[in-house]
Amino acid sequence: MNLLTMKDITKAYTDKVLFDHVDFSIDDGEKVGIIGINGTGKSTLLKIIAELEYHETGEIVKGNHVHINYLPQNPIFPKESTIYDYVVKANETLDNHWSIEGEAKTILNKLGFTDYEVQIEQLSGGQKKKVALAAALLSNSEILILDEPTNHLDNEMTEWLENYLRAYRGALIMVTHDRYFLDLVCNRIVEIDKGRLYSYNSNYEGYLALKAEREEMALATQDKHANILRKEMEWMQRGARARSTKQKAHIQRYEALKNEEKVKIDGQVEINALASRLGKKTIELNHITTGYGDKILIRDFTYIFLKTDRIGILGPNGCGKTTFIKTIMQTLPLMEGSLEIGDTVKIGYYAQENEALDDKQKVIDYIRDTAEYIQTSEGTVTASQMLEKFLFEGALQYQPIGKLSGGEKRRLYLCKVLMEAPNVLILDEPTNDLDIQTLCILEDYLDSFPGILITVSHDRYFLDRVVRRMLTFEGNGRVEQFNGSYTEYFQEKEEGELSNNDRIPANSIKNHAEKNIEIEENDENTGKTAKVKTEKLKFTYQEKKDYETIEQDIEKLENKIAEIDATILKTATDFVRLNELTKEKEKTEALLEEKMERYVYLEELAEKIAEQSQGKICLTKCMDFTMI
Numbered sequence: 150m151n152l153l154t155m156k157d158i159t160k161a162y163t164d165k166v167l168f169d170h171v172d173f174s175i176d177d178g179e180k181v182g183i184i185g186i187n188g189t190g191k192s193t194l195l196k197i198i199a200e201l202e203y204h205e206t207g208e209i210v211k212g213n214h215v216h217i218n219y220l221p222q223n224p225i226f227p228k229e230s231t232i233y234d235y236v237v238k239a240n241e242t243l244d245n246h247w248s249i250e251g252e253a254k255t256i257l258n259k260l261g262f263t264d265y266e267v268q269i270e271q272l273s274g275g276q277k278k279k280v281a282l283a284a285a286l287l288s289n290s291e292i293l294i295l296d297e298p299t300n301h302l303d304n305e306m307t308e309w310l311e312n313y314l315r316a317y318r319g320a321l322i323m324v325t326h327d328r329y330f331l332d333l334v335c336n337r338i339v340e341i342d343k344g345r346l347y348s349y350n351s352n353y354e355g356y357l358a359l360k361a362e363r364e365e366m367a368l369a370t371q372d373k374h375a376n377i378l379r380k381e382m383e384w385m386q387r388g389a390r391a392r393s394t395k396q397k398a399h400i401q402r403y404e405a406l407k408n409e410e411k412v413k414i415d416g417q418v419e420i421n422a423l424a425s426r427l428g429k430k431t432i433e434l435n436h437i438t439t440g441y442g443d444k445i446l447i448r449d450f451t452y453i454f455l456k457t458d459r460i461g462i463l464g465p466n467g468c469g470k471t472t473f474i475k476t477i478m479q480t481l482p483l484m485e486g487s488l489e490i491g492d493t494v495k496i497g498y499y500a501q502e503n504e505a506l507d508d509k510q511k512v513i514d515y516i517r518d519t520a521e522y523i524q525t526s527e528g529t530v531t532a533s534q535m536l537e538k539f540l541f542e543g544a545l546q547y548q549p550i551g552k553l554s555g556g557e558k559r560r561l562y563l564c565k566v567l568m569e570a571p572n573v574l575i576l577d578e579p580t581n582d583l584d585i586q587t588l589c590i591l592e593d594y595l596d597s598f599p600g601i602l603i604t605v606s607h608d609r610y611f612l613d614r615v616v617r618r619m620l621t622f623e624g625n626g627r628v629e630q631f632n633g634s635y636t637e638y639f640q641e642k643e644e645g646e647l648s649n650n651d652r653i654p655a656n657s658i659k660n661h662a663e664k665n666i667e668i669e670e671n672d673e674n675t676g677k678t679a680k681v682k683t684e685k686l687k688f689t690y691q692e693k694k695d696y697e698t699i700e701q702d703i704e705k706l707e708n709k710i711a712e713i714d715a716t717i718l719k720t721a722t723d724f725v726r727l728n729e730l731t732k733e734k735e736k737t738e739a740l741l742e743e744k745m746e747r748y749v750y751l752e753e754l755a756e757k758i759a760e761q762s763q764g765k766i767c768l769t770k771c772m773d774f775t776m777i
Contacts, residue, residue, distance in 0.1 A: 150177045152215050152291055152320055153198065157207035160193060167193055169344035170206070175292065180314070180321040182331045182353065185341035186540065187556025187584045191324045192222060194341065195294050198322065218290035222297050222324075222555070224281035226269045232257060232280045233265035239284040249287070256283045259309060261466070275301030275466065286313065295323040299330055300581050303465045304607050304635070326580050326588060328353055328610040426739055427456055427572040427600050430491030432477060437486035438626070439476050445484070446472045448626025454573075454601050457747070459691075461612045461635065462605045464622030470605045471501075473620075473628075474577055477603070497571025501578045501605075503562045508551025512541055512561060515550060519565050539564045556582050563591070572600035580608035596691065599743070609635050617689045687758065696751045703748060706741040710734060 154174040160167045167190035175181060183191050196202035199219040200209070211217075226235060236253040245252075257265060260279045269280060278301050285293065299307050307330065314321060314334050325331060331338070331353035338349045338356035347363070349356040431454045440446040446469030454460075462470045475481035476488065478498060506515070516532040536546050539560055550558065559582040566574075574595075580588055588611065595602055595615045606612055612619075612635035619631040619638055631638050688696065713734045720726045 151175075152177055152212055153217075154210045155198070155207065156210070158197065158204045158209075159206040160190065160197065160202075160204050166344050167341075168204075168346075171344070171346045173198075173339070173346055173348075175320050175322060177291070177320055178318070179337055180317075180335045181323070181337045181339055182335035183322065183324045183339050183341065184331070184356075184585055186586055187560055187582075188554045189341040189343075191341060192296055192554075195219065195296050195322065195324060198292075199294055212291075215292060216288075216290045217292045217294060218285055218288040219294040220281055220285040220296060220298060222300075224277060226277065226280075228270070230269050231266050232262060232269055232272075232283075235269060235280060236284045236287065240287045240289070242289075245289075252287055253283070256287055260306060279306075282310075290319060292320045292322065293317065295321070295325075297324055297326070297582070299325050299327045299607070301466075302607060304463065304609060304639075305465065307607060307609070326583060326585055327608055328585060425495045425570050425572045426493060426743075428491050428493035429456075430489070431456060431494060431601060432491070432573065433487075433489040434476075435487045435489070437476065437488060438484045439472060439481060440469070440484065440626075441472075445626045446622075447476070447628055449486070450628045451486075452620075452630075454603075456601065456743075457599075457691075458601045458603075459595075459615060459617040460601075460603045461616035461619050462603065462622070463612075463619050463635065463638070464624075468622040468624055469626075469628075470622060471577065473622075474498075474575060474603070474605060477575065494573055495569075495571045496573045496575060497566045497569050499563060499566045499574070499576045499579055501581065503558055506550050506558060506562075509549050511547050512536065512550060512553070513546040515561065516565060516568065519568050535564065535568060556584055559583055560587055563587075567594070574598065574600060574602050576602070576604040576606070578605060578607070580606055580611050609639075617691070688754070692751060692754070695747060696755065699744060699748050699751060703741065703744050706737055706744060709737050710741065713737065 152175055154172075156172055157170050158168050158173070159170055173194075183194060185191050193202060196219075197204050197209075199217050201219065233253060236257060237249055240253070241249050254265060257280075260283050262276075262279070262283075269277060272280065282295075282298055285295065298310060302310065307327065311330055311333055321334075323335075333352070335352055336350070338351060338353060340347045340349070340356070340360070347360070349359045351359060433454075434450060434452045436449050436451050438445060438448050438450075462473060464470055472481060476483065478496065479488065479490075513532060513536060516536055519532075521532055522529050533546060536542075541557075541561070541564075550561070553561065563579070563583070579591065583591070592611065592614045602615065604612075604616065616634060617632075619633070619635065621629050621631055621638070623629060713730055717727060717730050717734075720730065
C-alpha cells in the first residue's frame with residue numbers, strides 16, 4: 150500500500166539546485182536508505198518528506214491516516230526536561246496512557262540509561278541523540294524518518310538498533326553512513342546525484358552492482374549518441390544549398406543530440422598518501438595510569454607503537470577511549486607511568502568535532518592557512534588543486550564556510566588534517582557526518598598511508614576495512630589487545646571462544662601480530678595428551694600486498710639513486726642543481742631504508758609462516774595446558 154508520493158519536486162538554495170523535478174514514493178513495509186555526497190540534500194529531502202521544509206514546485210500526496218515521525222540529526226529539547234518526561238510526553242496518547250511509562254523505561258534502559266530523572270541539559274551531545282532516538286522508536290507512526298541514527302552509538306547499541314529496525318513493521322526512511330547497517334536493514338537504496346533521485350530495489354551490496362550497471366549503460370548510450378551526432382554535424386555542414394532543403398525533423402534531431410546532457414560520473418575525493426618520515430622511535434606507553442579525579446579509566450597499560458600499526462580502539466561510551474587519545478596528544482596528564490614520543494613523530498588529529506571555523510572565511514583561505522603549496526608523490530599541488538580533489542570545485546572554493554553543509558565542513562576539515570602530512574594519524578569517530586564516497590576514498594588512502602593509524606570508531610565496516618589490531622577497553626581500567634578485525638573479534642566473542650589466550654595482556658610490551666591455534670603434544674611425565682596454545686602466523690591484507698611488490702619497489706629506488714649519482718657527476722659545477730640533486734638523493738635513500746626494514750620484517754614473517762605450514766612448531770608456546 151502506498152503511504153506517500155512526491156511528484157515533480159524542485160528545491161534550490163540560492164544558485165545551488167538540490168532537486169530538479171524529482172519524484173519519490175514509499176510503500177508500507179519499505180525500508181529506504183538515502184545516500185549521496187555531502188551537500189547534495191539528503192537531510193533536506195528528509196525534512197521535505199516530514200513537511201518541515203518547503204519545496205518550490207510539485208506536490209506531496211499522503212494518506213489521511215499516515216503519521217510521520219522524524220528524528221533530526223541535531224535534536225532540540227525543551228528546557229529543564231528529564232529524559233523520562235521527554236520520551237513519555239513525545240508519545241503519550243489516550244490509548245497508551247497506562248503502558249507508555251513502562252515502555253519508555255524499557256527502551257531508555259536498552260539505550261544505556263539507568264537514571265531516568267537526569268535532565269537532558271546535563272547530557273553530552275551523543276547522549277542527547279540517544280534520548281531523541283528512544284522517543285522516535287516508541288512512536289506509533291506509519292513512516293519513521295531517521296537522520297544519522299547510528300552517530301554516537303557504540304557498537305553494541307548499533308547492533309541492537311539494527312535488529313530493532315529489521316523487525317520494525319512500519320515504513321522506514323533513513324540517512325546513515327554505516328554500510329553494514331544499510332546492507333542489513335534496508336531493502337531499497339535511493340541515491341541523490343546531481344539533483345536527481347535514482348532508486349534501487351536492493352540492499353547496499355546490490356545497489357553497488359546495480360549502480361555500476363546503470364553507469365555502464367549510460368556511458369554506452371552516450372558513446373552511441375556521440376557517433377550519431379558526428380554524422381549529423383557532417384550533414385549540417387554540407388553547405389547553404391543543401392541546408393535550405395533539409396528536413397525539419399532531421400534538424401530537430403541534430404539540435405536534440407547537441408543539447409543532450411552529458412553523463413557525469415561521480416567526482417571522487419582523490420587523496421595521495423602524504424606523510425613525513427617516521428624514525429625508529431615512535432610512541433611508547435610505559436605502565437601508564439590515567440583518568441579524571443578518583444575515576445581511573447586506564448590502569449597500568451604498556452604499549453609500543455610499531456611504524457606500520459593500524460589500531461582500532463573499541464569499547465562502550467565512557468570507558469576511556471577519548472581519554473586514551475588525549476593521553477597520546479599530551480592534553481591529559483598521567484597519574485602514573487611515562488609517555489615517550491620520538492623526535493620525528495608528527496601527529497595529525499581529526500577530532501570528533503570540527504575545530505572552530507570562521508563562517509565568514511572563504512574555503513580556499515582556510516586551506517591556505519595550512520599551506521599554499523603541498524608536496525605530494527606526484528609533485529607540487531596548490532591549495533586550489535587539493536580542494537578540487539576534495540570536491541570543492543570552482544566557485545565553491547570562494548564561498549564562505551558558513552554556506553557549507555555540516556558534512557562538507559567535515560570534509561574540509563579532513564582535507565586540512567591530511568595536508569599537514571602527519572606520520573601518526575589519529576581519527577576520532579571519522580565516519581560521523583562524512584558521506585560514503587568520501588569514506589571509501591579515505592579507506593583507500595589509509596591502505597597506502599606509510600605511518601601509524603589510531604582510530605576510535607563505532608563504524609564496523611570502517612574498522613574491518615582499515616584496522617589490523619584492536620585495543621579493547623574492558624572497564625575498570627583494563628585495556629587488552631586483540632589481533633584481527635572487528636568482525637573476527639565479534640564472531641569469537643559471540644561464539645564464546647574469546648578466551649584469555651586469544652587476548653594479549655595489557656601490560657605486555659611485546660606487540661603480537663598473530664592469533665592462537667591449538668595443537669596436541671604428549672606430556673612425558675604423565676603420558677597424557679595435552680592441548681597447547683601456539684601462535685598462528687599469517688599475512689594481513691596489506692602485508693601480503695607489500696610482500697608481492699616490495700622487491701620491485703626496492704629495485705626502482707636503487708635505480709633512481711644510481712641515476713641521481715650519474716646526474717651529479719654531469720652537473721658538478723652547477724651548485725644550485727647539485728644542491729637539489731643531493732636533497733633528492735637523501736630523500737630517496739631514506740625511502741630505500743624504510744623499504745629495506747619492511748623487506749626484512751616480511752621475509753622473516755614469510756619464513757615463519759612457511760615453517761608453520763610444514764608442521765614445525767617454531768613459536769612461543771602459551772603456559773597453560775588443558776589435560777585430556
